[in-house]
Amino acid sequence: MDLDEFIAAVEILRRPELRGLPVVVGGDGDPTKRGVVSTASYEARAFGIRSAMPLRTALKRCPEAVFLAVDAEAYLAASREVMQTLRTFPHPGRVVVEVAGWDEAFLAVEAEDPEALAREMQARVLERTRLWCSIGVGDNKLRAKIASGYAKPRGVFRLTRENWFELMGPMPTVELWGVGRKTADKLESIGIRTVEELAGADEEALARRFGPSTGPWLRSLGLGEHGGRVTDEPYVPRGQSREHTFQRNLTDPDEIRAGVLEMAETLAGELRRVGRPIVRVVVKIRFAPFFTQTHGAKLAEPSLEGAAVREATLRALDRFDLVRPVRLIGVRAELADPVPVPRGTP
DNA sequence: TCTGGGGTCCTAGGACCC
DNA sequence: TCTGGGGTCCTAGGACCC
Numbered sequence A: 001m002d003l004d005e006f007i008a009a010v011e012i013l014r015r016p017e018l019r020g021l022p023v024v025v026g027g028d029g030d031p032t033k034r035g036v037v038s039t040a041s042y043e044a045r046a047f048g049i050r051s052a053m054p055l056r057t058a059l060k061r062c063p064e065a066v067f068l069a070v071d072a073e074a075y076l077a078a079s080r081e082v083m084q085t086l087r088t089f090p091h092p093g094r095v096v097v098e099v100a101g102w103d104e105a106f107l108a109v110e111a112e113d114p115e116a117l118a119r120e121m122q123a124r125v126l127e128r129t130r131l132w133c134s135i136g137v138g139d140n141k142l143r144a145k146i147a148s149g150y151a152k153p154r155g156v157f158r159l160t161r162e163n164w165f166e167l168m169g170p171m172p173t174v175e176l177w178g179v180g181r182k183t184a185d186k187l188e189s190i191g192i193r194t195v196e197e198l199a200g201a202d203e204e205a206l207a208r209r210f211g212p213s214t215g216p217w218l219r220s221l222g223l224g225e226h227g228g229r230v231t232d233e234p235y236v237p238r239g240q241s242r243e244h245t246f247q248r249n250l251t252d253p254d255e256i257r258a259g260v261l262e263m264a265e266t267l268a269g270e271l272r273r274v275g276r277p278i279v280r281v282v283v284k285i286r287f288a289p290f291f292t293q294t295h296g297a298k299l300a301e302p303s304l305e306g307a308a309v310r311e312a313t314l315r316a317l318d319r320f321d322l323v324r325p326v327r328l329i330g331v332r333a334e335l336a337d338p339v340p341v342p343r344g345t346p
Numbered sequence B, C: 001t002c003t004g005g006g007g008t009c010c011t012a013g014g015a016c017c018c
Helices: A006-014 A055-061 A072-087 A114-129 A141-151 A164-168 A181-189 A195-199 A203-210 A214-223 A253-274 A306-317
Strands: A023-025 A066-068 A096-099 A105-108 A133-138 A156-159 A239-250 A278-287 A291-303 A326-335
Touching: A006 A023, A006 A072, A055 A066, A072 A096, A072 A105, A072 A114, A105 A141, A114 A133, A114 A156, A133 A141, A141 A156, A141 A164, A156 A164, A164 A195, A181 A203, A195 A214, A203 A214, A239 A253, A253 A278, A253 A306, A253 A326, A278 A306, A291 A306
Parallel strands: A023 A066, A133 A156
Antiparallel strands: A096 A105, A239 A326, A278 A291, A278 A326
């Protein structure tokens, strides 16, 4: 299940006068500033505006578009309503819901007529949340995910072992979920352009080129035979991070260090509330014009103490040469494996 | 066009050990 | 005198996704 133009749709719901207009959500809503498009409404997409495009580019493509700031809390609330609707969907037998982001979820369910069930789910989501979604039906997660793309907007589409090669065989590899521009180019350099060529490629050759795990995985993508189980086990984050791009580059090393330390403190404060000790702190700095370095430092032991976090952050910071202008600073906390709570413990 | 913010997983190279 | 082979751990960077 993948919600259609999700972020734009939520904004249009609370501002109905925007319906039918080109709407672009991204950054703080000012398209002359540094920032990118989170989601564009279908009307805005007609002007060539796409997710991840710089807001300044979007403004040039459609100066009359409505630009709105990102409101993460509103989207999270809407997302939760949708997920709850799916979890409580009346069905004989279990419906396993694996949330895969604000606007999508995998559903494991058995049905005589999957398309009919998908239509019922889509109708219920619309009725309960006023949001349209598209549903891909597949015999595994990979095929269902790709099918959801063909289902858009407001549709249902089935992709299984039966029609995989007929449909996907001639497609360029970049259409596969997990293959981006870089990997597609690298594949092309060894003569693999299409999905069926990837499916028929030599696994040894792929392993040599892409590594022992990635190589064979890529071939399985070509076959449409990958994805793993759908699970509704609670998600346990491995890390938590903050980052910020400045409107104007920073040049004062003291200002940069102060900003990083403040971020680390904020992060430690949040983690203290959930009781997840920090194992390692990684500092990220993006220098002008646009190149990024990271340096990390392990804590002596997993900790949430301000002094320990501060010390590790300073140790990581020490490894940077802060001589060029900085456009972004970031801090990531890597977390200790959560201690399982014994049954019966309050 | 001038490139956000929040994540995950994999790889390669170096250090270190036996 | 000039150097094996296997294993693990750590780190930085790359690639991808939403």
